[in-house]
Amino acid sequence: MSSQLRGSVFGNRVKSHTIVIARGEKVRHWTVPSWLLGTGAACALIGVVGGIGAVALSLSGDSVVRMMLDREVRATTVYEQRISGLRQELDKLTTRQHIDRDQISKELQALLSQQAQLVGRFQKLEPLLGQAADAGLIDPAATASTNGGPAKGWDVMGSLGQMLTPFRSAQPDSVEHIRDVVLPSIRESVGLFEGQQAAGVAKLSKEASDKVDRMSGLLQPLGVDGDEGGIFVPAPADASFDLQLQRLENMLSRMDDLRGEAERLPIADPKPAGTVRTSTFGIRSDPFLGREAMHTGVDFAGAAGTPVRATGQGRVISAGDQGGYGLAVEVDHGNGITSRFAHMSRIDVSVGQTVAAGSRLGLIGSTGRSTGPHLHYEVRVNGEPVNPQRYIDAGQMWAKL
Incomplete structure (x- = not known):
């Protein structure tokens, strides 16, 4: 049977592949079966494709990381901006609180000075109240409290203590409460007491002046000169406390003089008892x-x-x-x-x-x-x-x- 016939009947015979390597006079050759060569080619192809895929995957991974990093940078920048803004607001608040505290300190110092002035006024006024009581201008029972304290109605220390009560009850760290509630209350109380004190002195000096006029009018026909010289100059409506106090002191002194004159006059009833x-x-x-x-x-x-x-x-x-x-x-x-x-x-x-x-x-x-x-x-x-x-x-x- 011829070779063609064998091929058609049994199929073509797969030929082996020979690899020849010549180096100088040495020649080497290997016979590689066809199935093994196919397998190697397939593996090589897979390796090439895998390498290309790895490179592609590597390039794709870098982009994701960069995107994540960019997102983190943007978020960090936003947070930093927010923190910076909060810090600026905090600085402003702290500065404003410092300013408020400084202002409160100044106002308290002014109130303390005003309080000291009121106490000083009362110290000047207190001895005159005793003279006014002796002159019958005020009730002697009202010139001292039951425990021997200051004159009733003129108790500057007690009044100041009452007006400072809201300040003592305030929270020390509540700047707004002190500024908006306590200080206005104290200012109002101090101003009210100052006005009452000045009005009281003015009223007392007016009553003393009226009584001096009555005393003088009574003693003049008896030979006592009760006249006072000088050009009439009306006292200003807003005369200071010291001027009003000086006027009161002058009137009380004049009353003492007139009482002394009256004591020397024969004005007591001469009628002996039983006559x-x-x-x-x-x-x-x-x-x-x-x-x-x-x-x-x-x-x-x-x-x-x-x-x-x-x-x-x-x-x-x-x-x-x-x-x-x-x-x-x-x-x-x-x-x-x-x-x-x-x-x-x-x-x-x-x-x-x-x-x-x-x-x-x-x-x-x-x-x-x-x-x-x-x-x-x-x-x-x-x-x-x-x-x-x-x-x-x-x-x-x-x-x-």
Whole structure:
């Protein structure tokens, strides 16, 4: 059978491949089966494709990483910007708080200075309140508290303590609360107390001035010069506290002077206890002659031995027998004013002795030109007799001031 026929019947025979390597005179050859060569080619192809895939995958992985890094950078930048903004806001807030605290500190210092000024004012005012109480301008019970503290209604320390209560109750770190609530409350309280204090002093000085006018008007007809000179200059409506305080002090001083003048005047009631007025000042029928005569005083009939008392502060300038006046005492009250007590049975003072209103001078009697036990009382101005009733009436009105 020919070769063609064998091929057609059994198929073509797969030929082997021979690999020949010649190096100089040496020649080597290998016979490689066809199936092995195919397998190697396939493996090589897979390797090439795998390499290309690996390179592609590597390039693709770098892009993803870069994208992730870019996203992180952008996020970090945003966060940093937010943090920077918050830090700036925090700096602004801190700066504003520092400014607020500085402002609060300044305002508190101003309030403390104002408080010290109010305390200083009260220290100046306190002694004048005592004088005002003595003068009857204010109730003495209101000049001191029950525990001996400051004057009631003028308690600057207590008032300041009350106005500082909201500050003490405030949270120390609450700047807004202190600035918006506490400080306005304290300012209002301090201003209110300052206004009340000034108004109180102005009112008190006005009352003192009015009383000085009444006192002067009462004493002037009795020989006391109550006039004050100077051009009239109205006090400004917004006169300072110190000016009002000075005015009050001047009025109280003037009242003291007038009280001193009044103490020297014979304005106390001369009527001895248990006596009856029997004669007044002026023209009357003389008890001895039976015709009209000038009676230079007032008479008080009473039991012999009844005490006779001085009607004002003064110095005894005469004490003894004075003829028709019998045993008599004369007291000099100053400003040319004297008082005389006559017909006494006994004298208990001596010339040169100082007496006060109410001092015992002697006893009722009937010495001298007298029809019975009685006190003859006179007031003279520069030696001339005047109606004692003017002084008696003035004394009664004075007691009501």
